[in-house]
Amino acid sequence: MSDFVKDKVVVVTGAGAGIGRDFALQFAANGAKVVVNDLGRNAETGEFAAERVVAEIKEAGGQAVASTDSVADWDSAQKIVQAALDTFGRIDCVVNNAGIVRDRMFFNMSLDEWKAVVDVHLNGSFFVARAAAPHFKAQNGGSFVHMTSTSGLIGNIGQANYSAAKMGVVGLSKSIALDMAKFNVRSNCIAPWAWTAMTASIPSETPEQKARVEILKRMESRKIAPLAVYLASDQAAKVSGQIFGVRANEIYFFNQIRMIRSLHRDGGWTPEAIAEQVMPAFESSFFPNVPSMALTPWDPV
Template sequence: MTIRFDGRVAIVTGAGGGLGREHALALAKRGAKVVVNDLGGARDGSGASATAAESVVAEIVAAGGEAMANAASVTDYAAVEAMVAAAMAKWGRVDILVNNAGVLRDKTFAKMELDDFRFVMDVHLMGAVHCTKAVWDIMRERNYGRIVMTTSSSGLYGNFGQSNYGAAKMALVGLMQTLSIEGAKNDIRVNCLAPTAHTRMTEDLGARLPLDLLGPDTVSPGLLHLVSEDAPSRCILTAGAGGFERAYVTLTQGIRAVGEDAPEQVAARFAEISDRTGEIVPEMGAAQGMIELTKAQHAAG
């Protein structure tokens, strides 16, 4: 069945270029009305201009779609609320939120200023929190919502020189995990997308990547599924060069170690603790405690 978004309204942050632009164009092509949000700053978050967002809106309108530009900084909650209010005033609904806005301030942790760490966290994590909070009650009242957080392999698995970026991107996974649980009763499905694409954000890696294979357009098909009516929830979808994979946060069966020599038991049996045979993907955080209590009860039993 063809994925369509007729009658749906989507907000895409950081949509003035790169992945966000491609997401916005793809949604509009399939019938969505799109709020194209972009502060228009440099890659490190400095400066601002509405030109980038307006350019994407012009592309959408020229192709017969509907869109509106917005230059709010996602770090400014009042501006984000005003953006959502403008969408509601124009179209009366918000069905889809794509938290894509981001910045880079890469340095090794030893050389990184705390202000640069904090700013990257503010844009990626708090920016997504602000946008999600601004649409959450609207989606709850309509019993429908599709939200995507843009995570990264730098958060899932680490990357040299990106402690701030990686911390922010992994925090978004935690946010997604909880919001997918809380939103379930109102059919608000929340997922993460971890893209690999050649954009302004990755241009420094150019010499090491086959750029012709890594267009943003190879990622957006996954995004369209994650915000469709038949979307999954609580999924970490990785995407790039036309490849799509799924990442999981898993839990091994582990062991039980008690007594004075418990630290030594942990050390001696660490390979057993690490054994992935029978590992699970917990339904929620309480699963860890249940596994641990079950071990204790069996030992007592």
């Protein structure tokens, strides 16, 4: 067992399976005390997935406690953080990993499909982070690690709800980093590539979709956890407000939106002048309107 995050208390949401489980196991293996949060349970036995992961951690000599509250409810989110305080007496890091997908083309997407995804990804990230914030502020330190996605950073087909929520998480993380910097609290994002139960629900009807799924199946979720452990550690004291990505053995660093061109005109602009001068000047800098996989090709060797 490593001591990289020794005695830090870490809440990992959506930790019953997939990437979240890998986070919980690796945090524990690196010395952290882990709140394993997941409301899912085995349909046959009724066992909560979180309890199963806690058992794995304890069998390996680590410390963990299960939380089965929902991130998508304000009061339940408070209970998730309280589980850390009640069991371990403090909280040092929140990993906002819980997520669902309800993929549908935008013109067919229902209100329920929109709200369900936004409630878990965006509202859930805010609720749990907000519950931890007063404790981080009081102890003058803490770290947030949020899961975003290239579906939000770049865009994707059939994922308007997921893309909007994941881009919203980036804005949330940046604002947390700015608002809480004076309290030595950090906030960063990870965009993971991995095959999990959530990505397994991605539609695979067209040849392009099937090819995308086959690529995802070759990306191991366990490869993402080391970056999350690092971002929670004291070694990452100078890292905040950033966006990273992990794909198999690669770690990415993403740029952020900044102004890249400007045009000034005395007296202001008319629609005609914009058409004649602004757009022709800007057009060479336009970004392609393509899904994320087109800009993140992967050919593993």
